[in-house]
Amino acid sequence: RAVQSVTHGISGTPMPPWGETAQDKDFNNDIPILTHEEIIQLVNWIYRNLPGEKFLRELEEVKKWEYQPENVLEELQKSGDIEKLNPQSLLETLPKGDEYLVSLQPMLAAAPQQNLTIDDIFDKVPNPFEGPDKYHYYIKKKYYTEKNLREGKEFFELNCAICHGKDADGAGLRSGVMEDAKPRMLINLPWIESRDDLRLIRSIVYGVVGTAMIPWGDQTTALQRLQLVMYIRNLTETKRDYEKLKKLIFQIFEGPVWALQDARSAGSEQISKLEKEVYEARVNRLRLEDQAQKGEVSPDKIAGLYASELKLRQQLESYRQEDQLLTTLITQVKKEKELYRNLGDALFNLYGDTPIFDEYLKALELNENHFSYRNGQLNLRQVDDKNLNEIEKQMLQRIEDAIRQLSAQKLIEEGKISTQEQKETLAEINFALNNQKEMKKEMISTFAQIERLRVSQIDIYKKINQLENDNGRNRDI
16 A cells, blocks of 8 residues: 555645656656656665564554455444434335235234345445555445434534544644644545545544544444544535536636736737827927927927827827726626625525526526637627526525425424424524525525626626727727
């Protein structure tokens, strides 16, 4: 494993691949920095210089890599946690009635399945990376139940967040004083994607030698370890889904901002040029006026120079007005970006990666290439307002449906006998209902602001177009 780490590096860490070549570089000569033989020699040298006591401690690490899926299954069976892991409800264990309508004889419900195999717990896939493990093992998605994720979160926040941080970003309270070995950033996508679930379980059971991660095998059950891994995986999925929003926001709005800045940069060059020409024309005119007072120059010549200077000043003023308009456009596009990002954050925090969030991403995509700058021309592509409005209606309809469902649940709950449980349930419903109503208000307000910004942008673009037409230039909309 040490040879593998040196050869291919460690994803999500500063450790580079010393035994690989840069296939995407022009200077690639297929010769790695270290050959395989050199890496073997290096690893042997490192381990040969370990003190004997240290080497004996490494024997515990051997147990870690001998820990297999069979061990996980065995621990689940011994602890009786298989039934807690299984997402089936008690009703699902009853006879399905596929072969009969009703039994005429009394009988017991079918016992829950006990003889589970590794394939019932893990998805087994070929290991895409070179190494001693031929396969990767991932906990089946059917076990990612609300209960398992909630209990995994509770255990993580109680025991792990102090080092790894509440969001598993490696920024826990204790991390500030851990100078020699910082906690792992578990939501580091390149790193987590190079580890399978079995490897994560091994690290929980046996710890990670050379780091601050201690063994938790004696302080956790097999079920808790699986729940922890599922919770961590779910966190990374959440981050990956949120990355889609961040990436799309960047793609949609940075391009138009750059286009407007390019147009402004080109105009700034003209402003500098015209300011110099206006200054020279004024100096030349004043010099000739002095000569005219002495009778050395005809007044008609001064009139011609004055007309030329006036034309230059008009052109300069036109470019300055255009620059102010472009600056306003840049501000408005950035404001639009902020509105979309804030609404996207609110939607993701409330709904996660659900159909309403997917619809929001589609609405974002309609804004692509809003402004572009090519061949010295600034162009405006109007958004498909019809399609955008349709998506907005669909999103609002989903929120209104949720409000109706919650209102109906509230009415039912209010009709029940008042108990502590009833009060808590009612409070949860009211909280969820208020969130939906606030989201509806925010969505309506945000889309209204965006619409006003778009109308203003079109109006400003037309003013810029008119200024350029007056100066013999033309842009298309």
